[in-house]
Amino acid sequence: GIQVEQSPPDLILQEGANSTLRCNFSDSVNNLQWFHQNPWGQLINLFYIPSGTKQNGRLSATTVATERYSLLYISSSQTTDSGVYFCAVEWSYNTDKLIFGTGTRLQVFP
């Protein structure tokens, strides 16, 4: 099956700093999504981005499907950005389930 790896596993930032989270996947995908899991455990949809670049406020994401990676950029981080960020992909071969990466745990300090 497809492998999904995220890096770094942990990230500690001061408020105001920028960061880049990476998601590598081992095969072609039909769907790629980024999620933020908040301290209450809820999964918040950030981006649906099987290819290309999208921006939403301080967050942006880029997926280069041909090179099998996606990046999530967080600019001017705030304490409310803390939590775990998951990348999830839908493998192209006869499935529509999402395969999640192991996540990046982000802690933003004031």
Add this chain to the structure above:
Amino acid sequence: EPEVTQTPSHQVTQMGQEVILRCVPISNHLYFYWYRQILGQKVEFLVSFYNNEISEKSEIFDDQFSVERPDGSNFTLKIRSTKLEDSAMYFCASTQDRDNEQFFGPGTRLTVL
């Protein structure tokens, strides 16, 4: 904005008891999913459901699990005889078309004692 809802938000049960987790997907969505997340681990796929039948299930989804769409709005996950290792956060998701963005509910935290 339409959203997926789940009830209850937290359920505590004794080992061996049956539990039913409920979800109301977004109204015009046709594909439905259950995922689970054991504390501190990644989210894992359990089952997908389309056109009133299971389209795919994982190894986790054994005979103790079942899903149902009893009416036009609800989607349920039943665990017949809960085990300690079933303790997890269970997420329901839905999408309008296959390969499109999946929208997740807030989750049900199941604790089996």
